[in-house]
Amino acid sequence: MSLEIIHLGSGSRGNSTLLRTDETNVLIDCGFSLKQIEKKLIQIGLDGKEIDSIIVTHHHGDHSKSAKRASIKWDSVLHSNIETAIKMGWEPMEVCKTFNNLDRVECGVDFSFISVPIPHDNADNVAIITNSGKSEKAAFITDLGESTLELEKYIQGCKHISIEANYDQKKLMNSAYPDSLKRRISGRGGHLSNYQTGEILSKVCHSELSSIVLCHLSEKNNAPHLAESEVLYHIGEIFDGKLSISKQMGPEFSNFI
Ligand SMILES: [Zn+2]
Numbered sequence: 001m002s003l004e005i006i007h008l009g010s011g012s013r014g015n016s017t018l019l020r021t022d023e024t025n026v027l028i029d030c031g032f033s034l035k036q037i038e039k040k041l042i043q044i045g046l047d048g049k050e051i052d053s054i055i056v057t058h059h060h061g062d063h064s065k066s067a068k069r070a071s072i073k074w075d076s077v078l079h080s081n082i083e084t085a086i087k088m089g090w091e092p093m094e095v096c097k098t099f100n101n102l103d104r105v106e107c108g109v110d111f112s113f114i115s116v117p118i119p120h121d122n123a124d125n126v127a128i129i130t131n132s133g134k135s136e137k138a139a140f141i142t143d144l145g146e147s148t149l150e151l152e153k154y155i156q157g158c159k160h161i162s163i164e165a166n167y168d169q170k171k172l173m174n175s176a177y178p179d180s181l182k183r184r185i186s187g188r189g190g191h192l193s194n195y196q197t198g199e200i201l202s203k204v205c206h207s208e209l210s211s212i213v214l215c216h217l218s219e220k221n222n223a224p225h226l227a228e229s230e231v232l233y234h235i236g237e238i239f240d241g242k243l244s245i246s247k248q249m250g251p252e253f254s255n256f257i
């Protein structure tokens with residue numbers, strides 16, 4: 001039994017990742033229009049009705065846009081924490097199944113996840129740590145201004161890590177953005193720079209980590225080669241797996257663990 005991870009697209013204009021086991025299809029985030037997400041699923045041979053669960057990390061539109069409509073149309077279970085459900089105006093237990101952070105949630109017979117709170121704007125955002133098959137863990141971490149000890153504890157031992165590398169520090173500081181926006185993006189509630197992502201990965205990298213996907217790159221303040229070289233600067237000597245970058249328009253590639 002294995003877990004297939006397909007990035008359907010990632011960035012400020014929408015995020016969604018498909019996780020497939022033998023028995024279960026789960027989306028983490030549904031931040032595209034319903035039409036776009038259905039088109040992406042068709043491209044990989046899936047019908048929306050085959051999606052069992054949709055996990056929404058936080059209420060920002062690029063993660064939640066069509067989640068409710070998709071869950072109704074496809075008859076999928078919508079999951080979020082209570083704070084996000086309230087911010088979305090979803091009726092807990094009626095529209096969505098709410099979870100408590102750090103509690104294990106079973107989604108089907110061969111898939112479960114834990115949500116770990118992470119700091120981001122006025123959102124109650126979570127990283128998602130999944131468990132499938134022979135207790136193999138994968139982590140999905142986007143939209144956070146900085147790491148936490150708790151997060152680093154939970155992502156130890158993962159075979160796959162998808163993590164945002166939002167901006168290049170120099171590019172952001174030299175950009176035409178107003179100072180207040182620069183401060184917000186680089187602050188505790190903003191996003192991770194390539195450097196911060198490299199630092200986090202250097203703390204949790206181990207010989208069994210088989211793949212890393214860098215996500216949510218800013219189109220204005222980052223570039224794939226900058227993110228990749230910064231991360232490799234931190235982990236190049238210890239990481240022996242596959243490093244990829246998820247762009248705004250997916251699906252592009254699969255990782256298996
Ligand atoms: Zn966000």
Ligand SMILES: [Zn+2]
Pocket residue numbers: 011012015060062063142143216
């Ligand atoms: Zn986002």
